[in-house]
Amino acid sequence: MPIGKVKWFNNAKGYGFILPEGSDEDLFAHYSSIQMDGYKTLKAGQDVSFDILQGPKGLHAINITATEPAVSKPTADTENTSQEVETLYSET
Known part of the structure; x- marks a missing residue:
């Protein structure tokens, strides 16, 4: 089975x-051909x-x-240390 990287x-x-x-020719990829459970998507790279x-x-x-x-990189909005999360819950 060939391997490669998602271009986009x-x-x-x-x-x-x-x-x-090992090839310069792109392959078309449709979501219906993705073999995974749940939301079928791919990430560049x-x-x-x-x-x-x-x-x-x-x-x-x-x-x-x-x-x-x-692996999705966390955004600034979702980057919380466990200490920050603990503080948020203890203040309520």
Whole structure:
């Protein structure tokens, strides 16, 4: 099964592109081809494995599986230390 990295993925539109390892040709990736439970999405830079299918307009990645879970960086709004959280709860 080939591997590659997600080049970009638009959650609102439900598609993006994957760059296979050792290739310069992008593969179309549709959310319906992502193999995961829950909300099906990919993150730019995420490592994935997939199968390749020749579609009418080019190559498609199918059976897309993340090789490791996507990690979201916390934003300034969500970065709280355990001490800050404890203080918030003890003040109420």
